[in-house]
Amino acid sequence: MNEDPRSRRVVVISDDSLASRIAELRDSGFGVMQLPPTELARDVAAAWLDQTAEQIAELLRSDYEVMLADGGAWAAELDDALAAVGVAPLPRLAPTLSSLSEPLSSCTEWAPSPRRVRVVFGGETVAESTRMMLLRQHGFLPVYYFPADDVRLELLEPSEHTTYSPYKGTASYWSVRVGDRSAPSTAWSYLDPNTGSPDTRGFYSFDFHSMDAWFEEDEQIFVHARDPFHRVDALRSSRHVRVEIDGTVVADSTRPVLLFETSLVTRYYLPREDVREELFEPSATYTMCPYKGRAGYVSVRIGETLHEDAAWTYPMPLPDVARIENHLCFWNERYSIEVDGARLPTPIARAGVDGGETLEPKRLFFGVPPPASMLGAKPGALQHDFARSNGRAEGPPLQHVDIAVERAGGPPTQ
Numbered sequence: 571m572n573e574d575p576r577s578r579r580v581v582v583i584s585d586d587s588l589a590s591r592i593a594e595l596r597d598s599g600f601g602v603m604q605l606p607p608t609e610l611a612r613d614v615a616a617a618w619l620d621q622t623a624e625q626i627a628e629l630l631r632s633d634y635e636v637m638l639a640d641g642g643a644w645a646a647e648l649d650d651a652l653a654a655v656g657v658a659p660l661p662r663l664a665p666t667l668s669s670l671s672e673p674l675s676s677c678t679e680w681a682p683s684p685r686r687v688r689v690v691f692g693g694e695t696v697a698e699s700t701r702m703m704l705l706r707q708h709g710f711l712p713v714y715y716f717p718a719d720d721v722r723l724e725l726l727e728p729s730e731h732t733t734y735s736p737y738k739g740t741a742s743y744w745s746v747r748v749g750d751r752s753a754p755s756t757a758w759s760y761l762d763p764n765t766g767s768p769d770t771r772g773f774y775s776f777d778f779h780s781m782d783a784w785f786e787e788d789e790q791i792f793v794h795a796r797d798p799f800h801r802v803d804a805l806r807s808s809r810h811v812r813v814e815i816d817g818t819v820v821a822d823s824t825r826p827v828l829l830f831e832t833s834l835v836t837r838y839y840l841p842r843e844d845v846r847e848e849l850f851e852p853s854a855t856y857t858m859c860p861y862k863g864r865a866g867y868v869s870v871r872i873g874e875t876l877h878e879d880a881a882w883t884y885p886m887p888l889p890d891v892a893r894i895e896n897h898l899c900f901w902n903e904r905y906s907i908e909v910d911g912a913r914l915p916t917p918i919a920r921a922g923v924d925g926g927e928t929l930e931p932k933r934l935f936f937g938v939p940p941p942a943s944m945l946g947a948k949p950g951a952l953q954h955d956f957a958r959s960n961g962r963a964e965g966p967p968l969q970h971v972d973i974a975v976e977r978a979g980g981p982p983t984q
Contacts, residue, residue, distance in 0.1 A: 579635045581663055582626070584608075584642025591639065603636075608643045616651075619644060623651035630657065635719075637663040638772075645769075661718045662772035663701075676799040679706050679938055680768035683798070687714055688785040689776050692748030696757075696776065697721040703773060704795060707737075708938045709954050710963050711794040714784075715773035718759075726774075731755035733964050737944050737953050739764040741964050746776070755966040756780040766943030777965045779976055793860040793979040802831045802861045804839070804891040811838045814906040815880065816872040821845040821900065827893045831861070838907065839897035845881075855879050858979030863888045868898070880905070 580601040583591060588604055595602055603622060606615040626636050638660040641648055649659045674681055683702040688695055699720035705713045726744035731754075733741045739762060743755040756777040760770045778784065784791050807828050813821040823844035829837040855867040855878075863884050870880040881898045884891070900907060907914045944953065958965055960976040975981050 580629055581637055581639045583639040586642050587640040605644050619647050619651040623655050627655045627657050637661050639663045677939055685786045689781050690783045691746050691781045692751040694748045696725055696746055706938045708940045712797045713775050714795040715775045718772050721774045726757055729755040731967055735953060735956055735963055736951050738767045753780045754970050758964050791860060793858050796860050800832045802891055804829050804893040810910050812908040813900045815870055815877055818872050820849055820870060827897055835902055837899050839894045839899045841897055845898045853879050856978060862891050
């Protein structure tokens with residue numbers, strides 16, 4: 571009888587987490603090694619950890635796969651004990667929804683994802699995993715992280731490039747090389763993340779736009795990882811919507827589609843038949859949105875004045891918002907829009923980051939609160955003070971980045 575390969579997989583776990591995860595781990599075929607209880611005397615715990623490290627070294631020599639589920643209070647001491655026997659820090663076992671100490675919510679920052687995610691470069695799958703983690707960092711776009719053993723590390727070449735975050739620490743980088751193609755400094759990992767930030771050790775991420783394609787299951791995704799707590803609803807309505815630019819009515823409709831998107835202002839999409847298209851002039855501007863698709867823009871001429879990129883449309887929207895297909899939407903921020911006779915107030919919103927149907931998307935609030943370890947930080951020490959010019963926290967050196975493409979959400983050929 572062939573041996574079940576799962577029987578050669580061992581998980582090291584803290585005493586605090588053992589009770590809540592033991593059944594799940596054993597059902598998945600893992601052997602379990604327990605770390606010392608938190609209240610154990612330090613000298614006794616040190617002897618326990620030394621013995622554990624020797625056992626791990628022997629398992630690795632026998633071709634077992636050993637991973638760390640949760641180091642608890644002894645995580646640093648375990649790394650030291652492993653180093654003493656010549657073993658590198660263990661790769662992390664990605665949490666599952668059932669293993670979370672608190673229910674997954676819109677405030678969860680480091681969240682497991684049940685989706686199979688794949689990233690492709692140069693015709694090769696660089697990473698693929700069903701054990702993904704999603705970093706939903708305050709003030710930044712969501713980012714997928716792959717467990718190290720689901721990354722083709724032979725395609726990564728070390729880079730001298732680093733980036734710094736006062737919250738997460740220093741990110742180390744690798745270039746992705748497939749044949750003659752190279753994407754410089756586009757993969758990163760936090761080898762020693764700061765205390766108080768998510769424990770991302772043993773996980774890798776990739777610069778979204780530097781890769782050729784990303785997939786959730788078998789569907790390609792664009793711009794950035796999609797947030798499970800970000801919702802978009804496109805609803806037909808009979809509200810009376812009227813748009814004026816420089817005193818000229820450019821649209822008047824009683825059959826709009828209202829688009830409600832988490833943390834963004836409500837948008838009013840109007841059928842082309844209810845818009846004065848004779849005032850339009852073409853525009854080369856485009857933007858990409860991970861939830862809606864690719865938007866094209868039109869400018870509006872009123873007399874001698876050209877209002878550039880005054881409205882946008884989605885010729886082929888993603889299925890969840892199919893109702894906005896070939897409808898036009900005008901800026902709430904720039905023009906007079908009346909709904910049922912009442913003029914909409916000009917949105918008061920902070921600037922967001924790239925993607926979405928705007929060149930500078932307006933977010934009413936961030937979905938994830940500031941982390942406790944960053945509360946009280948003064949200007950100059952905030953996470954965003956170290957953001958790159960495209961608003962992201964990580965990425966390759968700027969000489970390898972097309973900022974215009976990044977702000978649009980992707981290249982024009984997508």
